[in-house]
Amino acid sequence: xxxxxxASSEGAxxxxxxxxYSVLVRFGPVIGLAFLCLVLSVxxxxxxxxxxxxxVARQVSIxxxxxxxxxxxxxxxxxxLSVGSVMALSGVVGIMAMNAFGDAAGILIMLAVALxxxxxxxxxxxxxxxxxxxxxxxxxTIYHGIALVVTDSFPVTRFGGxxxxxxxxxxxxxxxPIYVLIIVYVVAHIVLTRTAxxxxxxxxxxNEEAAxxxxxxxxxxxxxxxxxxxxxxxxxxxxIIGRLQSAQANMGIQAELDAxxxxxxxxxSLAGGEGRVFGTLAxxxxxxxxxxxxxxxxxxxxxxxxxxxxxxxxxxIIDRQLVHRQ
Amino acid sequence: MPALxxxxxxxxxxxGVQALSKVDFEVMPGEAHALIGENGAGKSTLIKILxxxxxxxxGTIRFEGSDYRVANPHEALAMGVxxxxxxxxxxxxxxxxxxxxxxxxxxxxAGFVATREMNARAGEILKELGISMDPRTPVEALxxxxxxxxxxxxxxxxxxxxxxxxxxxxxxxxxxxxVLFRVIxxxxxxxxxxxxxxxxxxxVFQIADRVTVLRDGERVHSSEVSETQIDRLVLAMxxxxxxxxxxxxxxxxxxxxxxxxxxxADGRVVRDISLGVxxxxxxxxAGLIGSGRSEFAxxxxxxxxxxxxxxxxxxxxxxxxxxxxIAAGLGxxxxxxxxxxxxxxxxxxxxxxxxxxxxxxxxxxxxxxAHESRVREIITELRIATRGPRQSVKALSGGNQQKVxxxxxxxxxxxxxxxxxxxxxxxVGAKAEIYALIRELQRRGVAILMxxxxxxxxxxxxxxxxxxxxxxxxxxLSREEATQEQVLRLMMGAAVSGNxx
Numbered sequence: 001x002x003x004x005x006x007a008s009s010e011g012a013x014x015x016x017x018x019x020x021y022s023v024l025v026r027f028g029p030v031i032g033l034a035f036l037c038l039v040l041s042v043x044x045x046x047x048x049x050x051x052x053x054x055x056v057a058r059q060v061s062i063x064x065x066x067x068x069x070x071x072x073x074x075x076x077x078x079x080x081l082s083v084g085s086v087m088a089l090s091g092v093v094g095i096m097a098m099n100a101f102g103d104a105a106g107i108l109i110m111l112a113v114a115l116x117x118x119x120x121x122x123x124x125x126x127x128x129x130x131x132x133x134x135x136x137x138x139x140x141t142i143y144h145g146i147a148l149v150v151t152d153s154f155p156v157t158r159f160g161g162x163x164x165x166x167x168x169x170x171x172x173x174x175x176x177p178i179y180v181l182i183i184v185y186v187v188a189h190i191v192l193t194r195t196a197x198x199x200x201x202x203x204x205x206x207n208e209e210a211a212x213x214x215x216x217x218x219x220x221x222x223x224x225x226x227x228x229x230x231x232x233x234x235x236x237x238x239x240i241i242g243r244l245q246s247a248q249a250n251m252g253i254q255a256e257l258d259a260x261x262x263x264x265x266x267x268x269s270l271a272g273g274e275g276r277v278f279g280t281l282a283x284x285x286x287x288x289x290x291x292x293x294x295x296x297x298x299x300x301x302x303x304x305x306x307x308x309x310x311x312x313x314x315x316x317i318i319d320r321q322l323v324h325r326q
Numbered sequence: 327m328p329a330l331x332x333x334x335x336x337x338x339x340x341x342g343v344q345a346l347s348k349v350d351f352e353v354m355p356g357e358a359h360a361l362i363g364e365n366g367a368g369k370s371t372l373i374k375i376l377x378x379x380x381x382x383x384x385g386t387i388r389f390e391g392s393d394y395r396v397a398n399p400h401e402a403l404a405m406g407v408x409x410x411x412x413x414x415x416x417x418x419x420x421x422x423x424x425x426x427x428x429x430x431x432x433x434x435x436a437g438f439v440a441t442r443e444m445n446a447r448a449g450e451i452l453k454e455l456g457i458s459m460d461p462r463t464p465v466e467a468l469x470x471x472x473x474x475x476x477x478x479x480x481x482x483x484x485x486x487x488x489x490x491x492x493x494x495x496x497x498x499x500x501x502x503x504x505v506l507f508r509v510i511x512x513x514x515x516x517x518x519x520x521x522x523x524x525x526x527x528x529x530v531f532q533i534a535d536r537v538t539v540l541r542d543g544e545r546v547h548s549s550e551v552s553e554t555q556i557d558r559l560v561l562a563m564x565x566x567x568x569x570x571x572x573x574x575x576x577x578x579x580x581x582x583x584x585x586x587x588x589x590x591a592d593g594r595v596v597r598d599i600s601l602g603v604x605x606x607x608x609x610x611x612a613g614l615i616g617s618g619r620s621e622f623a624x625x626x627x628x629x630x631x632x633x634x635x636x637x638x639x640x641x642x643x644x645x646x647x648x649x650x651x652i653a654a655g656l657g658x659x660x661x662x663x664x665x666x667x668x669x670x671x672x673x674x675x676x677x678x679x680x681x682x683x684x685x686x687x688x689x690x691x692x693x694x695x696a697h698e699s700r701v702r703e704i705i706t707e708l709r710i711a712t713r714g715p716r717q718s719v720k721a722l723s724g725g726n727q728q729k730v731x732x733x734x735x736x737x738x739x740x741x742x743x744x745x746x747x748x749x750x751x752x753x754v755g756a757k758a759e760i761y762a763l764i765r766e767l768q769r770r771g772v773a774i775l776m777x778x779x780x781x782x783x784x785x786x787x788x789x790x791x792x793x794x795x796x797x798x799x800x801x802x803l804s805r806e807e808a809t810q811e812q813v814l815r816l817m818m819g820a821a822v823s824g825n826x827x
Contacts, residue, residue, distance in 0.1 A: 195690045196683040199676050206669035213629055213660050213667075214680035214734060215652035273671035 025322045029266045029282035032315065036286060040293040047296055054174065060288035061177040062236045064281055066255060067262035068188045069118075069232030071280045072225040074263050075192070077205035077272025078132040080226060082121060083233045083259055085143035087252035090114035091237040092147050095156040095247045103163045111234040117143055118230015122223035140256070147249035155248040158241075167242025177239045184235065188277045201225060205272025261308065262287055265315040286311060328391060330355045330519040331376075331488055336385035338371055338543075343724045343751045345371040346543045348385070353488060353519035358510060360522045360534035360551070364563055364615065364779045368543040369523055373490055376521075377409045378402040390487065408481030409490040414473050416465045423448035423461035426480045451479045455509050471502035478509060489513060490521040495529060507533050525615050527556050527818075539563055560814055564781035574805070575768050577607040577789050582640070584773035585656070585742035587626060590635035595621045597797035600635075603742060603773040608764060610788030611777045612813050618797035619777045620661050623744050626775070627651060627658040640741060652681055655741035659731050659748055661777075667731040668719050675701040675715035678733040685737060704733045709759060725756025732763060742773040749783060761787055781810060795819050 040047040090110045098106025124135040169176040192198035203211040266283030268275025333351040374380045378396035387394040396402040448461035539547035539562040547562035581604040595618040613619045624630035628651045660666035686697035701715040791808040793800045793816035801816040
């Protein structure tokens with residue numbers, strides 16, 4: 001084609017090595033996960049057992065769904081510390097509302113609560129121009145506090161009801177959470193890569209000024225990503241309470257750390273403008289598989305924390321190196 | 327007398343742009359050498375090479391008779407090269423003396439700071455500078471001028487031999503400037519070399535012994551200050567290549583007014599600007615840096631809020647921000663490609679349609695085939711050298727990146743476009759193509775307001791030139807009246823008569 005000939009004459013083509021690096025950057029998280037799985041499949045007989053793998057996927061699904069929303073926020077250049085508290089608040093409200101109004105209404109209410117928490121975070125960041133770290137730190141405390149207030153710090157329970165299927169149900173032999181996980185990721189991927197909104201999220205995170213001068217409504221995008229993140233947390237919360245048949249104000253503590261870890265391991269830049277949800281999925285699975293592997297090898301939960309931290313640091317170091325050479 | 331600093335054949339390229347090519351620069355002991363040029367001419371790059379921030383691609387530097395190689399600013403400082411940037415580098419919470427000796431505090435045997443000695447020595451340095459200031463004052467309590475003095479004292483405490491000052495007078499009042507100049511004169515007497523960067527040409531004549539002008543990364547003028555004049559320097563800064571190419575298209579007599587500004591002001595730089603651009607007309611907006619030309623563009627586009635005045639497009643008063651104005655038919659190519667124009671993480675196709683993505687979506691989803699085929703057409707139409715819509719914009723040259731930004735406004739159905747420095751840092755070939763594109767837009771009846779610090783460019787493609795000075799319209803010249811001399815006279819006005827801004 002004409003423009004391609006033109007391009008090579010000006011040396012605009014990428015050198016091959018650069019291409020190789022950009023492929024490594026893109027698939028790095030998946031390669032890392034594959035490597036981890038390979039090691040575990042050699043060192044532990046139980047790892048490749050289908051029951052074990054399904055169990056890992058089910059456990060990972062909660063964090064992965066939260067991390068999907070977090071990916072939106074972080075690509076836009078933001079940050080959300082409040083996800084754990086939103087999970088607790090929407091969970092306890094969900095159980096209480098279902099007890100009062102039945103499953104369907106209760107689920108709608110809990111999702112609305114989670115979405116509103118995200119919306120509030122977004123409004124603070126976008127319109128009041130409060131730093132995302134501070135705004136969501138405030139949110140984290142407020143939502144946790146409200147959850148304590150409405151439950152008087154006692155656990156709330158609901159035994160029975162079809163909502164439990166979200167946590168415990170199976171379909172064609174696979175747990176429902178895995179289906180939810182797949183749906184969430186497919187939708188998130190399509191929204192980020194195939195819609196004008198998705199492109200705007202990248203543009204706002206990559207260069208806010210350029211996005212603004214192109215007529216993109218920065219405030220709307222920022223508010224939306226936090227709202228999406230909140231909604232995702234609501235879904236994750238439904239999976240948890242469905243499994244536990246109860247909720248309490250202190251659940252979800254440190255959920256933000258695992259979610260952010262998954263996003264970061266997945267190669268999303270903290271500076272915004274870059275990232276893919278499937279990277280995040282690989283990140284979430286890396287954490288889950290690592291925990292599972294250490295369990296299978298009878299290594300204590302305390303060491304699991306150390307290992308998780310080391311993996312986060314390692315992933316970011318490798319990613320920075322590759323991006324730098326690219 | 328041997329030179330204190332000799333830089334020879336300094337070249338430096340950044341991706342997509344040759345920032346410096348074979349620049350020579352020299353400073354004698356006791357000399358103040360002014361370095362001037364428009365934004366992007368390469369002044370900062372040259373200074374950053376000297377300061378160890380950037381590494382040169384080619385060229386040699388000799389300092390005090392020996393080879394000068396520094397890997398970072400710390401080493402440059404140790405060698406005796408101190409740079410005072412516009413953004414002062416002081417720790418607000420520390421005292422004057424603590425700042426002056428930061429990193430090389432006089433110590434007592436046990437490793438504690440000898441505070442009394444430090445204060446005494448800081449006091450001596452300040453006294454030498456002829457400044458009365460208590461070394462124990464916290465820096466945050468000082469004004470800008472005094473902070474600058476602390477920076478100078480800091481350089482002296484390091485026994486620096488060369489002091490680079492980047493626009494030191496920009497934040498100062500007239501009397502503070504006089505104090506600064508006295509201090510600089512004193513430094514020269516001590517045999518220090520001073521590199522003085524400024525946009526205020528009258529100052530160059532007051533303080534400097536020699537002056538070097540950079541343009542597009544090349545040294546275009548260098549002489550003793552006593553042997554040159556202000557208009558020769560301005561001419562060197564903005565270029566002397568004369569327009570020989572085809573003249574701009576004629577604007578029909580009855581062409582309707584499209585873009586109008588009336589009494590626009592931002593309460594800071596833009597004081598009162600009214601102008602109009604007709605359909606198919608190119609109006610060149612000339613003015614020195616700081617005249618308010620870019621700020622005016624942002625007021626038109628709604629990316630900054632006007633304090634006074636109004637903007638009309640085809641007779642309709644524009645309100646609201648950027649999205650509303652784009653919808654009304656306005657577009658802008660901003661001054662800084664990297665900071666305001668491109669999203670480097672995104673691809674060519676996304677960058678070139680960032681303002682028009684809605685055109686290629688249905689129900690929120692981007693129609694990929696339609697989107698990409700339109701981008702492919704744009705690439706061909708604008709002759710953007712790229713491997714295709716899916717290439718990263720990072721990999722493109724400066725000229726092609728600029729064309730990607732221009733292409734954003736091809737499809738918005740814009741009635742009026744504002745181009746702020748559309749050809750800055752762009753090679754000659756891409757420049758010609760951008761001019762051709764402007765002609766094409768003109769033919770389609772788009773009203774174009776073009777801001778440029780490249781004077782020959784303004785004269786070449788404008789139907790009319792409006793000159794801005796100190797945030798006001800200094801004059802308007804028809805194509806026939808607009809000669810370099812006329813435009814320069816209007817641009818400088820105040821600078822020539824010497825009463826400053």
